[in-house]
Structure formats: C-alpha cells, structure tokens
Amino acid sequence: DTAVSQTPKYLVTQMGNDKSIKCEQNLGHDTMYWYKQDSKKFLKIMFSYNNKELIINETVPNRFSPKSPDKAHLNLHINSLELGDSAVYFCASSRSTSGGYNEQFFGPGTRLTVL
C-alpha cells in the first residue's frame, strides 16, 4: 500500500540511450512533481503537473519530457542520456489548493547512472 511508488529503483545505462522512469501515487492527489537530487545531494524541482497538465517546467533540457496519462501517474522520459544526467530522481504528489502548494509526499527515488 505504498503511497508514491517509482520504478525502477536503479537504472544503469549508456550515454545516448533513451529511458523512462515511472511514478504512481494512490493518495488521490491531483498534483505530481519530479525532482532531481544531484551528486551533492541538492534537491531541485524539475516539473509540476496538476490534473494532467504541465504547470511548471524549470530550466530543464528538452531531452526530459514528463508524461501524465492520468492523475495517478507521472512518467519521466529522457532522450539521449548524458553523463550529467546521473542523479537520483524523486517523484512526489500533493493535493492542490488555491493558496499554494500543499504537503508533498515523496517516492523512494530512482538512482540513474549514465556510463
């Protein structure tokens, strides 16, 4: 009964490949996020989706494309992987509210290693 789940947990791939990371939440939330944690452990927002629509896209290369088939899923597809993409990627979700962003719940993370 995991609230926010991600697959795979580990992903090792070669430069230039295309890969996807899947995220699912069973909390009934309508907003989902992708965060990146770099080698220095700094967490930074990449994307935010509300009701399957992109509402925030930080300065992320367009090789990264989020896809939300429904409110419970937000997948991250990465094209032409580069060495610098190696990081831990976290999915999160929350309920939306008119006043701002609510408490967020995080998945366990996907450790991506690009060789």
Place this chain on the structure above:
Amino acid sequence: KQEVTQIPAALSVPEGENLVLNCSFTDSAIYNLQWFRQDPGKGLTSLLLIQSSQREQTSGRLNASLDKSSGRSTLYIAASQPGDSATYLCAVGGNTPLVFGKGTRLSVIA
C-alpha cells in the same frame, strides 16, 4: 527567487542530547514549510509541515517552529537517539513547488 539555507551542514552529538537544526529562507511569502528526513540511499520522509499561519508543530520528540517575518525555522530534537542519524532537509512552498535547503547531516553517537 527563493533561497533556503541550512546551518550547520553537519552535526555530531552524543546520544541523549537535545539539539536544534536551523533553516532560513529569503522570501517570506511562503505557503508552508516542511521538514524531511532522508536516510542514506533512501527517499524523503516528511516529518513536520507548518502552514504559514502557524508558529510551530510537534510530533513526538520533534518540534518545528516558524518565524515567517524573519525567514527562519528551527527543528528541535529532544533526547536524541542513534536512530535519529540522517540528513534533515528543510523545504519551503509558496507559489512554486518546494525549494529545498542543502540539508544538515546529523550523527548521534551511542
């Protein structure tokens, strides 16, 4: 642009001590502030959420305070235990998703 700073970056204390972790943010127009715990190689566990209208929240041995006007929050851990060893992250939410500090790495020595 919101910036979040956490001091100290690392802290080592003997078991049983009370301790305080500090978080400061540059833009006081926040909606909420969350404290998380991250164990090595693991995800984030939400510890406490303080709404902007609140001044503190408590959960067990943890107490988090918020002073929005001065842009500060503290996380107080009472009677620390070796199991409290982890990285503690502060994050503020406003009109954008969470902006994180770089964390404080806590080691509680038995």
